[in-house]
Amino acid sequence: MKFTSFKLSAGIAKTQLLSKPRQTLVAMLGVTFGIGMFIALISMMTGLNKLTEDLAMTSSPDIRIYYDISPDRKSIAEFVNQEGLNITHHQKPKNESIKVRNAKQIAEQIRKRPNVKGASILLNSQVFYNYGPVQLNGTIAGVDILEEDKLFDLTHKMKEGRIENLISNPDGIIMGTGLAKKLRAKTGDRVVITTPQGFTQTLKIVGLFQIGIGVVDNTRSYANLSTVQTILQKEKSFITDVNVKLYDYTKAKELAPILQNDFGYKAEDWETANATLLVGAIIRNIITYAVSITLLIVAGFGIYNILNITIHNKMKDIAILKAMGFSGPDVRSIFMIQSLVIGFFGSLMGLIFGFVFSYLISLAPFNGGDIISITHLPVNFNPLFYVIGIVFGVATTANAGYMPSRKAAQVDPIEILRG
Amino acid sequence: MKTEVLRATGITKYFYEPEKFQVLKGIDVQVNKGEFVALVGKSGCGKSTLMYVLSTMDTQYEGELIVAGQKLNDWSQNQLAAFRNQHIGFVFQFHYLLPEFTVLQNIMLPALKLNRWTESEVEERAYTKLKMLGMQDHALKVSAKLSGGQQQRVAIARALINEPDIIMGDEPTGNLDSYNTQLVFDIFKELTDVYHQSIIAVTHDEEFAAKSSRIIEMADGKIIH
Numbered sequence: 001m002k003f004t005s006f007k008l009s010a011g012i013a014k015t016q017l018l019s020k021p022r023q024t025l026v027a028m029l030g031v032t033f034g035i036g037m038f039i040a041l042i043s044m045m046t047g048l049n050k051l052t053e054d055l056a057m058t059s060s061p062d063i064r065i066y067y068d069i070s071p072d073r074k075s076i077a078e079f080v081n082q083e084g085l086n087i088t089h090h091q092k093p094k095n096e097s098i099k100v101r102n103a104k105q106i107a108e109q110i111r112k113r114p115n116v117k118g119a120s121i122l123l124n125s126q127v128f129y130n131y132g133p134v135q136l137n138g139t140i141a142g143v144d145i146l147e148e149d150k151l152f153d154l155t156h157k158m159k160e161g162r163i164e165n166l167i168s169n170p171d172g173i174i175m176g177t178g179l180a181k182k183l184r185a186k187t188g189d190r191v192v193i194t195t196p197q198g199f200t201q202t203l204k205i206v207g208l209f210q211i212g213i214g215v216v217d218n219t220r221s222y223a224n225l226s227t228v229q230t231i232l233q234k235e236k237s238f239i240t241d242v243n244v245k246l247y248d249y250t251k252a253k254e255l256a257p258i259l260q261n262d263f264g265y266k267a268e269d270w271e272t273a274n275a276t277l278l279v280g281a282i283i284r285n286i287i288t289y290a291v292s293i294t295l296l297i298v299a300g301f302g303i304y305n306i307l308n309i310t311i312h313n314k315m316k317d318i319a320i321l322k323a324m325g326f327s328g329p330d331v332r333s334i335f336m337i338q339s340l341v342i343g344f345f346g347s348l349m350g351l352i353f354g355f356v357f358s359y360l361i362s363l364a365p366f367n368g369g370d371i372i373s374i375t376h377l378p379v380n381f382n383p384l385f386y387v388i389g390i391v392f393g394v395a396t397t398a399n400a401g402y403m404p405s406r407k408a409a410q411v412d413p414i415e416i417l418r419g
Numbered sequence: 420m421k422t423e424v425l426r427a428t429g430i431t432k433y434f435y436e437p438e439k440f441q442v443l444k445g446i447d448v449q450v451n452k453g454e455f456v457a458l459v460g461k462s463g464c465g466k467s468t469l470m471y472v473l474s475t476m477d478t479q480y481e482g483e484l485i486v487a488g489q490k491l492n493d494w495s496q497n498q499l500a501a502f503r504n505q506h507i508g509f510v511f512q513f514h515y516l517l518p519e520f521t522v523l524q525n526i527m528l529p530a531l532k533l534n535r536w537t538e539s540e541v542e543e544r545a546y547t548k549l550k551m552l553g554m555q556d557h558a559l560k561v562s563a564k565l566s567g568g569q570q571q572r573v574a575i576a577r578a579l580i581n582e583p584d585i586i587m588g589d590e591p592t593g594n595l596d597s598y599n600t601q602l603v604f605d606i607f608k609e610l611t612d613v614y615h616q617s618i619i620a621v622t623h624d625e626e627f628a629a630k631s632s633r634i635i636e637m638a639d640g641k642i643i644h
């Protein structure tokens with residue numbers, strides 16, 4: 001269509017829209033509401049997703065290598081009675097050592113791989129923390145604190161003290177803030193550690209860290225590797241975990257099976273380890289899109305309806321325009337332009353509404369409680385959502401307007417003029 | 420020498436609903452430049468149906484139609500729309516102005532669609548037509564606020580704006596009182612006499628018909644006079 005025809009159709013569309021300002025506004029508000037809610041929802045949901053993912057990333061290694069105690073082993077009956085049908089009830093696991101052999105060499109080899117940011121070895125154990133009358137269950141990780149810092153940026157997670165205190169203090173321990181709070185212990189206090197085997201040792205708190213996830217901060221503390229080996233009465237090579245961090249954490253899922261195959265120990269990637277946390281993200285995404293699409297469809301039906309009514313009321317005008325020499329495409333564009341204008345300005349207002357709404361959400365105080373340490377809901381102000389919003393809005397209204405506009409283009413003027 | 424602006428030969432048309440029925444039975448019509456032709460006949464004889472065929476809006480017919488020297492059979496709807504815009508002006512019984520637009524805008528629309536003149540030229544032309552019809556004072560009123568007779572004069576101005584070869588009217592005075600009927604008739608008369616405009620109009624008004632330059636009488640789908 002020629003530009004001048006388009007301009008004329010646009011002029012007619014404009015006059016018709018402005019002559020019914022309330023109806024036009026109501027149609028726009030339908031779109032505004034749909035797009036606004038989409039923006040607010042997706043900003044909040046992806047903000048939460050990003051937070052949980054970040055937390056998952058900071059608290060767990062990209063890949064963890066450890067000895068996986070296998071519950072399945074053949075019962076002795078299988079060997080004795082090879083032909084028969086053997087059922088063993090209440091089979092107990094074998095007394096296996098959870099030691100990772102040659103852990104140092106494994107870490108060494110992993111560090112040589114491309115995309116590997118660091119690999120650290122550690123000795124993890126369940127312990128009881130005793131302070132005064134309080135006894136708490138938790139874990140202790142014997143680490144090379146500098147190597148661990150490279151992987152998890154512990155320096156910036158310290159609330160009190162410094163990680164170097166651990167090096168100068170063989171009997172030192174860096175404790176999660178939540179754990180310290182429960183014990184009512186402070187930096188400089190001495191706590192007694194009891195291992196599952198019954199050994200005890202007194203360690204001095206030289207620092208407090210906070211990662212932001214309750215399950216970590218409320219249970220974990222770090223000590224020197226040799227100290228933990230001593231407490232557990234294990235030899236110098238006793239290591240339970242090799243932690244690996246990558247430059248690109250999305251590659252963890254590919255690399256884990258390779259490492260597992262190479263070294264013969266279980267290698268678990270962060271996504272698998274945090275599956276419960278991440279399942280929430282998927283559900284949130286589904287909800288966001290389902291709700292937004294529903295709102296948009298409702299807005300689309302609103303526009304479809306309003307346009308149908310408008311066209312019905314404008315039958316005579318359409319007939320007269322056609323009699324005067326306006327073609328079907330001219331008439332169609334008059335109504336398509338109306339729906340696109342409603343869609344565009346409705347979406348634009350929706351973007352503003354969505355931005356204001358998500359901004360207000362980001363201001364509202366929110367207590368993450370023991371689970372995650374946040375004071376406000378995280379909101380993701382990604383410009384991409386605003387682009388998607390306006391494209392969605394205009395596309396929906398274009399679809400909603402197409403059928404009625406085509407109907408208008410096909411109006412037979414004689415039918416109308418004959419009366 | 421007379422120039423011919425419209426010639427229809429052997430126009431035949433059937434309606435198939437509710438049953439097959441021949442409404443036009445081989446009609447020949449011819450209008451010359453500057454002629455004011457009145458089309459009369461009893462109600463239901465097919466006058467309106469014929470006008471829709473002549474106006475190119477109805478394409479379901481047999482026979483030959485030539486307007487402004489162009490044979491219009493087999494043209495597409497869009498081509499015919501463009502042709503109407505340039506060559507044919509309409510005046511209907513019900514004035515059919517676009518209600519949200521001002522008088523001036525209503526008159527300008529066909530010319531803006533034609534896109535031969537600039538917008539200010541179109542406006543100037545619209546004012547000229549309004550003056551000719553004594554309606555210049557109402558130019559900026561919303562058209563819905565005019566009386567029936569005033570609206571019909573605006574509709575005539577709109578029909579004239581693109582300087583069509585022929586103006587077609589289906590009972591243009593059918594809805595007007597005798598004063599306005601007289602007024603419209605005088606305008607038509609002036610248009611043909613002074614400006615050599617060709618007009619063909621259906622009418623039930625015998626006075627109106629009597630003053631035209633030629634009367635075509637129809638009965639039962641045929642021209643009898």
Ligand SMILES: Nc1ncnc2c1ncn2[C@@H]1O[C@H](COP(=O)(O)OP(=O)(O)OP(=O)(O)O)[C@@H](O)[C@H]1O
Pocket residue numbers: 434435436437442460461462463464465466467468469
């Ligand atoms: N769409 C249609 N379908 C079927 N028959 C129709 C249709 N339109 C008109 N007719 C019939 O065709 C005949 C001619 O109708 P038309 O409207 O042309 O008459 P007319 O001469 O203009 O009458 P009037 O003076 O009352 O306006 C009538 O018998 C009418 O009933």
Ligand SMILES: [Mg+2]
Pocket residue numbers: 466467468
């Ligand atoms: Mg009629």
